[in-house]
Amino acid sequence: xxxxxxxxxxxxxxxxxxxxxxxxxxxxxxxxxxxxxxxxxxxxxxxxxxxxxxxxxxxxxxxxxxxxxxxxxxxxxxxxxxxxxxxxxxxxxxxxxxxxxxxxxxxxxxxxxxxxxxxxxxxxxxxxxxxxxxxxxxxxxxxxxxxxxxxxxxxxxxxxxxxxxxxxxxxxxxxxxxxxxxxxxxxxxxxxxxxxxxxxxxxxxxxxxxxx
Amino acid sequence: xxxxxxxxxxxxxxxxxxxxxxxxxxxxxxxxxxxxxxxxxxxxxxxxxxxxxxxxxxxxxxxxxxxxxxxxxxxxxxxxxxxxxxxxxxxxxxxxxxxxxxxxxxxxxxxxxxxxxxxxxxxxxxxxxxxxxxxxxxxxxxxxxxxxxxxxxxxxxxxxxxxxxxxxxxxxxxxxxxxxxxxxxxxxxxxxxxxxxxxxxxxxxxxxxxxx
Numbered sequence: 001x002x003x004x005x006x007x008x009x010x011x012x013x014x015x016x017x018x019x020x021x022x023x024x025x026x027x028x029x030x031x032x033x034x035x036x037x038x039x040x041x042x043x044x045x046x047x048x049x050x051x052x053x054x055x056x057x058x059x060x061x062x063x064x065x066x067x068x069x070x071x072x073x074x075x076x077x078x079x080x081x082x083x084x085x086x087x088x089x090x091x092x093x094x095x096x097x098x099x100x101x102x103x104x105x106x107x108x109x110x111x112x113x114x115x116x117x118x119x120x121x122x123x124x125x126x127x128x129x130x131x132x133x134x135x136x137x138x139x140x141x142x143x144x145x146x147x148x149x150x151x152x153x154x155x156x157x158x159x160x161x162x163x164x165x166x167x168x169x170x171x172x173x174x175x176x177x178x179x180x181x182x183x184x185x186x187x188x189x190x191x192x193x194x195x196x197x198x199x200x201x202x203x204x205x206x207x208x209x210x211x212x
Numbered sequence: 213x214x215x216x217x218x219x220x221x222x223x224x225x226x227x228x229x230x231x232x233x234x235x236x237x238x239x240x241x242x243x244x245x246x247x248x249x250x251x252x253x254x255x256x257x258x259x260x261x262x263x264x265x266x267x268x269x270x271x272x273x274x275x276x277x278x279x280x281x282x283x284x285x286x287x288x289x290x291x292x293x294x295x296x297x298x299x300x301x302x303x304x305x306x307x308x309x310x311x312x313x314x315x316x317x318x319x320x321x322x323x324x325x326x327x328x329x330x331x332x333x334x335x336x337x338x339x340x341x342x343x344x345x346x347x348x349x350x351x352x353x354x355x356x357x358x359x360x361x362x363x364x365x366x367x368x369x370x371x372x373x374x375x376x377x378x379x380x381x382x383x384x385x386x387x388x389x390x391x392x393x394x395x396x397x398x399x400x401x402x403x404x405x406x407x408x409x410x411x412x413x414x415x416x417x418x419x420x421x422x423x424x
Binding site for chain 1: 260264268289290291292294295298302325330331332333336338341342344345346348349352353354356360361363364365367368369370371372373374375376378381390391392394395396398399400401402403404405406407408409410411412413414415416417418419421
């Protein structure tokens, strides 16, 4: 298809497509004449992935480039491609002093992950993220322990069993990464809002307020 | 206690305490002389709540004022006090066209909540939040239905059964609201990062990558 058709098929305006081509995020089409290039389904998929990373993942172009480099790197196995996407969309851990409190929270995190038997890279930024939350809970007088965190770990593990089955691993890598990013970000929002909805409902029952 | 002791007991600097007094967020102490006021435990609790709303909930002063007005309003029942705090810490729903897609997502949300038997205010902003997520999923080619959303609703309900039991409803309202805010925000972060950790582990198993 020509660039105008690619634009129609993907919903991405032509100037934006040209920008992605210049930035190297989208591979060049097959040049069929000096002024004309031919694009295919892989370009449509790539544009879908870029859009998901940009609009749903809210990633800057530099991070999108990293994720796409991972998708394109045939020497990288799927686990590490998914990991690249996962780490890119993770919130940045706030600045913190590397003091005793931090080290205790970080140790608690590592112990917890080991106790769960989860296979997590020792350098995963998610470890710091969890340590940060444990630190905040402690400082708010609600200390987190393996005991208090277990319901969250169990809920997460149960959901992931379900979610992992919805990712299309049998197709092109791009589609799997797109589903992972959209699923992680948006279903994360779904879970968060469901939890606040369930709170409201539980409170209404507890205090006998029935709004109907 | 005097203002210096209140500062020591709460960890809040004296100029900040004076600012909260001027803003009406902290009630005045009992004036014992022209230049001296006496503060009590309720002031320490109030400062804890303000800190939780400010540092954990990241609320602007105007929203903190609303939550505190609810806590102070003896005519407002506890369910509505908690609701005021909950709605204040909810993320703002992004701007969206009030078009057919939006109305469909909003109807789907209301149907889902009714189907779950949850008691949710018809005007709850969380309804719009969920509709927004449903809209994004649909636009990303991952349409959400009662079926695909049920695992999230079930996980949320199970967690809330646990969480509601950790809120101290038998003490002052301030402490309950503080626990609700910290618990909702920080345990929300815990749940989100646990989910991404569980994903990494599930992917490591699926693709046979064992990092140890």
